[in-house]
Amino acid sequence: MLVAIACVAGCGSTPPAGAPTASIDDSPQAADATRSPPAAFEQRQRDRALGFMRQKRFAEAAVTWEVLGVLRPDVGEYRERLAETQRQIDAAVAERLPRAAQAAQRGDIDAATQHYLAVLALQPQNEPAADALRALERERNKRNYLGKYSRFTITRRAIADAEMPANAGHMADRNDIEHAALLAGDGEFDEAIGLLERRLVADRRDAAARRLLASVYYRKAESLSSRDKSAAVAALEKSVRLDPVEPIAAARLRQLKGGSVAAPATPVR
Amino acid sequence: MMACAIVGVIAACATQEPAPPAMPASKAAVAVALPTAGRVLGRSDRFVIYQPAAGDTLRSIAARFLGSESRDWVVGDFNGTAQADVDRPLVVPLKPVNPIGVYADQYQTVPILCYHRFGNGNGNGNGNGNGKMVISTANFAAQLDWLARNDYHVIPLSQLVAFLEGRQAVPKRSVVITIDDGYESVYRYALPLLRKYGFAATLFVYTDFIGATDALSWAQLQDMAASGLVDVQAHSKTHRNLIERDAGDPDERYRQMLETEVRGPRETLERRLPVQVRHYAFPYGDANQSLLDLLARQRYQLGLTVNPGGNAFFAQPLMLRRTMIYGDQDLGTFKLKLQIARGSMLP
Numbered sequence: 001m002l003v004a005i006a007c008v009a010g011c012g013s014t015p016p017a018g019a020p021t022a023s024i025d026d027s028p029q030a031a032d033a034t035r036s037p038p039a040a041f042e043q044r045q046r047d048r049a050l051g052f053m054r055q056k057r058f059a060e061a062a063v064t065w066e067v068l069g070v071l072r073p074d075v076g077e078y079r080e081r082l083a084e085t086q087r088q089i090d091a092a093v094a095e096r097l098p099r100a101a102q103a104a105q106r107g108d109i110d111a112a113t114q115h116y117l118a119v120l121a122l123q124p125q126n127e128p129a130a131d132a133l134r135a136l137e138r139e140r141n142k143r144n145y146l147g148k149y150s151r152f153t154i155t156r157r158a159i160a161d162a163e164m165p166a167n168a169g170h171m172a173d174r175n176d177i178e179h180a181a182l183l184a185g186d187g188e189f190d191e192a193i194g195l196l197e198r199r200l201v202a203d204r205r206d207a208a209a210r211r212l213l214a215s216v217y218y219r220k221a222e223s224l225s226s227r228d229k230s231a232a233v234a235a236l237e238k239s240v241r242l243d244p245v246e247p248i249a250a251a252r253l254r255q256l257k258g259g260s261v262a263a264p265a266t267p268v269r
Numbered sequence: 270m271m272a273c274a275i276v277g278v279i280a281a282c283a284t285q286e287p288a289p290p291a292m293p294a295s296k297a298a299v300a301v302a303l304p305t306a307g308r309v310l311g312r313s314d315r316f317v318i319y320q321p322a323a324g325d326t327l328r329s330i331a332a333r334f335l336g337s338e339s340r341d342w343v344v345g346d347f348n349g350t351a352q353a354d355v356d357r358p359l360v361v362p363l364k365p366v367n368p369i370g371v372y373a374d375q376y377q378t379v380p381i382l383c384y385h386r387f388g389n390g391n392g393n394g395n396g397n398g399n400g401k402m403v404i405s406t407a408n409f410a411a412q413l414d415w416l417a418r419n420d421y422h423v424i425p426l427s428q429l430v431a432f433l434e435g436r437q438a439v440p441k442r443s444v445v446i447t448i449d450d451g452y453e454s455v456y457r458y459a460l461p462l463l464r465k466y467g468f469a470a471t472l473f474v475y476t477d478f479i480g481a482t483d484a485l486s487w488a489q490l491q492d493m494a495a496s497g498l499v500d501v502q503a504h505s506k507t508h509r510n511l512i513e514r515d516a517g518d519p520d521e522r523y524r525q526m527l528e529t530e531v532r533g534p535r536e537t538l539e540r541r542l543p544v545q546v547r548h549y550a551f552p553y554g555d556a557n558q559s560l561l562d563l564l565a566r567q568r569y570q571l572g573l574t575v576n577p578g579g580n581a582f583f584a585q586p587l588m589l590r591r592t593m594i595y596g597d598q599d600l601g602t603f604k605l606k607l608q609i610a611r612g613s614m615l616p
Contacts, residue, residue: 037320038310041358057373067360070311071318117613120371130369130435133583141588145576147512147557174508175450175478178553179385179402182575185554186593191401 042071049081058089059122089122096122100132109136109143177208180216189220214243218252225256232256306333310358317361321353329353334361342422342440351420368438369582375610378579379429381445382606383591384409387458401595406458408596412603413466416444421607423468425500426548430570433586442609446470447573447591449504449550451478456489463498473504473550473573476534487541494542502548503534503569510553511560524559531563548573554591561587579608 045068052061065082072078100115113136119129176199183192193216199209217239224232236253243249307322317334327341330353335343345351347366348359370377388403416423422440426447431437446463448455451474463470472493478484485493493499505511511530514523535546547570551560554575564572564587572587580589592606 037356037358040356041310041318041320055373059367060372063366066313067316067318070313070316073311114613117371117376118373120369120376121373121613124367124369124371127435130583134585137581137583138585141585142558145556145574145588146561149510149512149553149555175385178508181553182593183401183595185575186577186595188401188595191595194400195402 038071042068045071053085057121058085058092059124061085062089093119093122093126097129100129104132104136109140112136177212180209180212184212184216184219187223189216189223192216193220211243211246214239214246214249217242218246218249221249221252221256229256307355315362315364315366317363318358319361320358321355323355325353325355327351327353330359330361334363343438346438346441365436365438368432369435370438370441371582371613373613375612376581377439377441378581378608378611379424379432379439379443379445380579380606380608381426381447381573381589381591383573383575383593384446384448384459385450386452387454388596389458401597403454403596404594405596406462408598409459410462411600412594413462413468415600415603416468417466423466423470425469426471426502426571427500429580429589430586432582433580433584435582444607444609447473447550449473450475450508451485451490451504453483453485453489456485456493460493460496460499464496467498469498469500471500471502471548473502473548474534474538475504475506475508475552476537477507490542494544500548501538501542501544501546502550503531503538503546504550505530505552506533506537508552510555511551512555512557527560527563531560531567531569535567535569547571551575556588579611581611 045064049061049064049068052058052064062082062085065078065085068075069078069082096115096119100112100119103112103115113133116129116133116136119126120133123129176195180192180195183189183195193213196209196213196216199206200213203209217235221232221235221239224235233253233256236249236256239246239249240253307325308320309317310320311318319330319334321330327344327350328338330344331341332338344359344361347362350357350359353359384404386403387409388405413423419442421442421444423446424439424443426445428437428439428443429445432439446468448459448470451472455472459470472490474485474490479490480486490501494501506529509530511527531549538544538546547568549564549569549571550573554573556572556574561572570586571589573589573591575593576588576590577592578590579592584590592608594603594606598606
C-alpha cells in the first residue's frame, strides 16, 4: 500500500527539480525557480496565491492553491492553505449574503447587486446568489425599459403613423422611421433630422416622418437649452411648425422665450 | 488485490498523454496533428498541469485535453497567455472554473454589436444616401481586422444561451455581431468580409421586407444560411413597434397582433430556410411583458433590445443589450464600444 501511495505522489508528474519529498521536508520554498520549468512554475503559482491572499481575492487564491496541490500532492501546506482559504470564503459569503438580501428587500437594487457580485467573486458557483442577481436584473428591466419606448423621442402618433399598412415598395421608408428613431435615441439628432427631412422631400404627406421630425427637434432643443438658448428656441420653433397640435413643444417654446430654462414639466412621450 | 491496485496506479501514472474526451467526428476530422507530447506534471478531475513540448500551441493543447482545438481560449484565458512555451507549464482547466466571469474587481460582459446597412464607399458611410446607418466596406473590414488582430473572439449569438445559464464560459474577449432588417447590402458587402475573417453573425430579418427593393431575396438568404456563418433569425413580420397599442384597442386584437409578429416570422423562416428560429430582435428595440411572455411560450431563447451596454451572465435572456455601430465612427470609437468587462464597486 505504501508503494502505491509513493507512486501516486511521485509519478504522473515529474516533481520540481530539487524539490524535497514530503517525508523529508514539507516546505515548498525549496522550489528553485532557476532550476527547472516545473519548479519555476511552482514558485510563480505560490507567489500568485500569496498575492491573491493579500488582496483578499480568495476565489483566485483558492484555485491557485488547488493547482499547487495538483502539482505537488506531497506538500501538505498547499492542502492546508486551500482549506484555510475555503474557510475564509465561507465566512465572507455568510457575512455578505444577508446584507445582499436586506438591500434587495428595501428595494436598493444597486447595493444588492454589488453584494451579490461580491458573493460570486468569492464563490462563482453560488447558485442562489446568481439567481438573485438575475431576478434583480429582471426588476431593473421592468422599472427602466419594459413597456417604455426606448427611443423616447417618438410620440405615439408618429409610431402609429409609421405602422400604417404599406406595400413592399414602401418597406424601406418604414425602415427609415426606425433608423431615425434609433439615431435620435443615441443623441444623433442632426443625423435623424437629415434622414427624416429627406423622407419629407420625397413625400411631403408622410405624416409619420413629419411628426417624428417634430419630436426629434423637440429633443434636440432640450439637449441645447442649458447651453445655447437661441438654438434651442430655433429647434422648438421648427418642432411647432411641423406638428402644431403638439402642446408640449409649444408650451416649452413659450417657457424658453419667457426667459426660463427650467426643465419641461412633462416629458414628451 | 493490492498488486492489482498498484499496477493500476502505475499504469495510469505512466500514461503521460491522457485520452482526450470524445469529440464529434466533424471536429476530429479537422483537429490539428498533435506534436510530440509534452509532460503532464499533475492532474486532477479539474486540472491538468502541462509542460508543452516544442511545437505545441494552445490549439494543440486544447485538442489534446479539451477535445477541440477551438477551445484554445480556455487555456489562454486561464493562463493569461496567447502562446505555449516549453519553459512555462500551463494549467488546463478541465471543467469551467468561473463560467460566469465574476471577479473581485470586475465582471465579464459580452457586447452585441448592431449593424443595419453596408455600402461600397471607402469613407464614413455616406456613400448611398443613408448616412450613419450605412457602414462602408472599408470601415467594416477595418473593424473585423482589428477584432482579429486583437484576440477578440466573435462568437455566435446562440453561444450566449449557456453563458447566461451559468453553464459555459465564453472567451474573455467575446463579441457578437448582429445585423438588422435584411438589406441586400449584407449579402453584397458584409458576407464576403465575414467569410474572409471566418466570423459568425446573426441576421435579424422582418419577413415582409424579404424580396422588396434593397432587401435580400430568399435565394440570397438561403445562400447565407448555408454559409455556416450567418444565422438568420426573426425581427418581426412587419417591423412595427410591438409595444404600440392604440387606446381602446381590445386585448384580444393586441394579442393576435403579437402572435402574428412573433410566430409568423419563425414559421416562415423555418419553412423557407434551413434554420431554427430561437432569437428575436425587437423592432425599435422595444418590448413589454406581454411580448416577453409570448416569446417564452413560443420557445424563443434570446430577445434583443437596443439598450446600450454589454451583457453580463445575469442579463435577462429576452432583454439583451446591444451596441449600435454607426457609419461615421472611427476605429477609436469602435474600440470604446467593446465593453467586455464592468468594474465592481464592492461595498
